[in-house]
Amino acid sequence: MRTERISGDGQAERRDVKVVVGAAIVADGRVLACARSAPPEVAGRWEFPGGKVEPGESETAALVRECAEELAVRVEVGDRVGRDVRMAHGRAVLRVYAARLLGDDQPRALEHAEMRWLSADELDTVDWLPADVPIVAALRPLLARL
Numbered sequence: 001m002r003t004e005r006i007s008g009d010g011q012a013e014r015r016d017v018k019v020v021v022g023a024a025i026v027a028d029g030r031v032l033a034c035a036r037s038a039p040p041e042v043a044g045r046w047e048f049p050g051g052k053v054e055p056g057e058s059e060t061a062a063l064v065r066e067c068a069e070e071l072a073v074r075v076e077v078g079d080r081v082g083r084d085v086r087m088a089h090g091r092a093v094l095r096v097y098a099a100r101l102l103g104d105d106q107p108r109a110l111e112h113a114e115m116r117w118l119s120a121d122e123l124d125t126v127d128w129l130p131a132d133v134p135i136v137a138a139l140r141p142l143l144a145r146l
């Protein structure tokens with residue numbers, strides 16, 4: 001994603017904002033929350049599986065790749081959940097999409113410390129990364145019908 005802003009001398013300044021995509025994988029009214037194992041400053045905080053979109057890669061393809069790498073599952077990517085949330089002093093945004101598991105695939109925590117399926121009532125029982133908090137709030141009323 002490319003943004004432009006006008007600097008003090010009126011020059012347009014271009015900078016690339018990295019997009020981190022996350023998958024809100026929903027099954028039976030529950031979403032899959034994952035606890036990071038690294039780096040140490042965020043280890044134990046909870047997130048949606050996903051990661052950085054690589055150059056030339058679509059967001060859907062990035063989610064499919066990350067879910068295969070991190071959880072060994074195939075997913076179908078659906079609609080956006082919540083809004084873009086700025087991270088890393090504005091140099092990156094978190095963008096989350098609903099997703100569902102394909103076939104009988106069952107996630108395995110290949111890179112995460114722990115995984116939990118959370119119902120709407122249980123969303124606040126884990127310590128989400130700060131950027132995820134508004135997205136989790138947007139997800140709560142949708143969860144039962146995704």
Ligand SMILES: Nc1nc2c([nH]c(=O)n2[C@H]2C[C@H](O)[C@@H](COP(=O)(O)OP(=O)(O)OP(=O)(O)O)O2)c(=O)[nH]1
Nearest residue numbers: 020021022047048049050051052087094129131132
């Ligand atoms: N995947 C993911 N990352 C999140 C979430 N919320 C949040 O703040 N982040 C942050 C944590 C990291 O600083 C960054 C994503 O980095 P990552 O390590 O998961 O991405 P990646 O798999 O592409 O990593 P790498 O190849 O660069 O090591 O975004 C979220 O819900 N999911």
